[in-house]
Amino acid sequence: MRTSEALRRRARLVSGLIVGLVALSGPAWAAPPPVAEPGGCTVKPGFPASAEIPWAQERLGFERVHALATGAGITVAVVDSGLNVNNQPQVSSLESTKPTNVMGGGGYGATDVNDCEDYGHGTRVAAIIAAQQEDGVGFEGLAPDATIMPIKYRDSSSQDVGGDAAAVARGIEAAIAAKVDVINLSLQSPDTPELRAAVEHAKAADIVVVAASGNNDGQGVPALYPAKYAEGKDFPNVLVVGASDANDAIAQFSITGDYVGVAAPGVGILAPTQIQGYYAEDGTSFATPFVSATVALVRERHPRLSAEQVVNRIKATADRPGVSVPDAGYGWGIVNPYVAITAERDDSRILPQQAKLPAVPAPNLPEPPDHTLRDRGYAVAAGLLGAALLFGVGSIAWRHTAERRGATADGTQPRG
Template identity: 45%
Template sequence: MSRSPAHTVLVVLATALAAVVAALPPSGPAGGAGSNPATRTGPTPDRPTLAGGRAPGCATPLAPSRPVTGTPWAQQRYAPERLAPLATGAGVTVAVVDSGVDRAHPQLAGRVLTGDDLLDPGGDGTRDCAGHGTGVASIIAAAPRPGVAFRGLAPDARILPVRVSEQQVVDGRESGRTVSAGDFARAIRWAVDRGADVLNLSVVLYADDPAVRAAIAHAVDRDVVVVAAAGNLHENGNPRPFPAAYDGVLGVGAIGADGVRSPFSQTGPYVDLVAPGGDVLMAAPRQGHLRAEGTSYAVPFVAGTAALLREYRPELNAAQVAQRIVASTDPAPGDRAGGAYGVGVLNPYRAITDVGGGAPGGLRPAAALADDRADPAVLARQARRATARHRALALAGISGALVATAVLLALVVPRGARRRWRPPGTAGT
């Protein structure tokens, strides 16, 4: 069956996005059963716009969602409250090239910049007809709210929305508009040229498009941390996903609450690490929360961590930030062979606090993340062992000095006492 260029780009969202987004029950916990399955998608480019939005309304309004008070499993794992005293993403701009980001959600109010809309000229990227981009942005930057446990990893980061899709998957069928590969590339360039520090690409193309490849190279050259989804077609043969497969891009796979790779999460050399992507809680457009699954939703956990690092360690360039993120991962279960988990499971706290890794002043080539790169986990382990050796040697030196002092005192004190502490050869009084 022939497919239009737009569809080629956003097999993108239909696939990368994720499998099932379900509306939660009125005010139940994050684990409640949902009705209304749907999947999300999204990308965007360049004109100033009215925040009210003169662009046409959504063809298919999303079902309303209610706030969820329970703490989601990913948040229990990462405890953003431990990160907040160190960094909150303040001063960092994260571009979310997706389905738009609804700035009206209470947890995103004041955090969403005026962006662009490649689907509807005149839009500013803040209309989300799929819910995907809003959810992705909330995992990065949702603000704490009374009575709501859910919050983003980097709640003070600024979100720059670029709308490129409104595609959804309902009852197994793709529906909704998407942009062409060329416009997707334009969206990336627009975000980079408007000051993005981190680029969140929760979308997947299954073709190596020259324009997109060049746009990613442009982002890397401009010192932007680029994070992309590894794709959800593991059971369909793991077709090579782009932009995740490009050099200089952090490719992210998905795990569930048990820490095991989600069945849909693709495997291959393009997976640099994994993050929560199963049964993930996120903000829904306007208000409330939804749960969803997909590598799309694992990406913002990594992008949020990059935002924290860009605030906490501003002297690091993008390649060094990426290096710290992969070098500080937790061990993954089972055999890492075959690219199921990359180097391990994202650990934002260790990425910020671990000693070593990402030293300033080094080279920042995209090849730092190429397939033939040295294993960052091994490098980090070696750095930690070197630090431990230095400490051990220092302690040994101190211990030796103390022992020598004790021996000296043991010899000198008795003699001094016999002489009543007079120097040798001094006449007594």
């Protein structure tokens, strides 16, 4: 069992490295060229489904988590580019409710949220949260029984996750009106009075807001909102997510700051396209839904916790990276869904401002012990035993042959 786990861990590391190398070798694998779908949508086809479990799911321990919680009874609002449920079985079968389009101003009565453009950002985010399990497919959502409320605030024509702050604010207000439990914001926006007020209203409604820390393009991109609202004590319901890789290192593109709450896998993250197949991409946008799904699991398992207590629990139970926490990149560590739902702790306790705590690595079994000397001893013993058996069998055979020739073993003639 230990050997198997060690090999699995090495395979997971190699898998993550391969994903990264392939993604860097050219854009064709990471983002296939768009094709026109009958009905007017322009979508990216992906690569065929595989039974191999993606590295991020192995890292977060989906199998043991799902034995205890699946997000049942919890609603997650995904304020993004919408949701395409027309073609992808794992997405079309997930539970969704109250689709809302807040583009173009006005109220939020429109229900057309089809993620019809070529990138499919919202579809991928929703799938990471709640995609259904499918036979022969390794990929699945972390909270497969959670209900998704898709809120379309922008088109999905590019990877640019910036957008109209007023539309984002309307999306948050729509989620509040629908009485969701958690809001996923894999986006960046300017700070505006409308956006700040919407996040304030979410706090008053006891809703956890999970926001991406943002991606740095190497040009010194400043920290953007709503992530920066987690700076200070005004918004304890906001949990900001950075991106980590298969080696548990913070991704170079992940924007850092003292408002980062936790990190989650965000490099080479596999998810469905809008039409068929899968491809892997990088970004804090795809780390964030792992944490939103963890919030759903915690709120299912611990329904009496407030939004602030849920945030504190997830921070307190994260895998610490071996540095003082909170850290500008890791926050309080890499999210651990299993410990988040099972830990026995006083959730009213406030986390310290800074703590030098011992590292808590990923929950893997130790390497198998070195039995080289023991095995050599066994080999020598086995060799001696084999030689003894061979000598004994040889002696018996020689005696039997000698008797058949009319002589005893000592050379005398037998009595007649």
